[in-house]
Amino acid sequence: MHFKLTEEIISLSDSRTWDFAKLEWDFEFAYYSEELQTCLCGHFPIKNICVIRNKRNSNQTEVGNCCINKFLGIEDGNKIFTSIKKIKEDNSKSMSAVVIDYIYSKNGISEFEYNFYVDIHRKRNLSFKQLEIKKRINNKFLAFTSYETNSHFNRIKLVLKWAENNSWFDKSFVLSLKKSCERNGKLTENQRLGLENIITKLKIE
Numbered sequence: 001m002h003f004k005l006t007e008e009i010i011s012l013s014d015s016r017t018w019d020f021a022k023l024e025w026d027f028e029f030a031y032y033s034e035e036l037q038t039c040l041c042g043h044f045p046i047k048n049i050c051v052i053r054n055k056r057n058s059n060q061t062e063v064g065n066c067c068i069n070k071f072l073g074i075e076d077g078n079k080i081f082t083s084i085k086k087i088k089e090d091n092s093k094s095m096s097a098v099v100i101d102y103i104y105s106k107n108g109i110s111e112f113e114y115n116f117y118v119d120i121h122r123k124r125n126l127s128f129k130q131l132e133i134k135k136r137i138n139n140k141f142l143a144f145t146s147y148e149t150n151s152h153f154n155r156i157k158l159v160l161k162w163a164e165n166n167s168w169f170d171k172s173f174v175l176s177l178k179k180s181c182e183r184n185g186k187l188t189e190n191q192r193l194g195l196e197n198i199i200t201k202l203k204i205e
């Protein structure tokens with residue numbers, strides 16, 4: 001199992017040895033998948049998915065938290081999964097400071113929401129209104145780290161990557177979808193259909 005992971009990671013890295021190849025990778029994103037997936041190591045099923053990114057060649061790949069800890073020494077993913085689990089059980093609870101920081105750095109919440117959350121983070125007695133806002137932000141976090149959202153982001157990324165080699169293509173619509181996805185945590189059904197339409201019509205794979 002371990003062997004398979006190292007092979008896969010090395011094939012996506014510049015270095016040809018594991019000790020150096022693994023240092024090329026940074027944590028990029030984490031999400032919780034309702035759909036069962038297979039880790040690079042072959043482990044099945046995994047639901048906690050970490051997206052990691054190669055600092056040298058910008059390759060991206062996904063691994064389960066089984067491997068993120070053992071091999072790559074990237075800890076942030078786990079903190080995110082702990083907060084996802086906690087808030088799924090009770091959305092009046094708080095996400096951890098690292099996670100708030102993370103979600104803000106990814107434009108998952110607005111500056112107002114970030115400042116609000118930092119303010120009330122340690123407070124026990126919130127007013128009804130404060131609690132409502134907190135829950136709303138928590139739900140935004142859950143949406144942002146859901147499989148649905150991330151498949152939307154991945155579809156958008158796919159088109160933008162393709163557009164790099166097809167400069168005639170007007171990216172403005174897809175960029176507006178990306179903005180909207182960042183703002184709302186996901187695409188509307190019409191936006192999603194529009195995006196899929198482009199992918200099918202232009203035979204993007």
Ligand SMILES: [Zn+2]
Pocket residue numbers: 005039040041042043063064065066067068
């Ligand atoms: Zn694994």
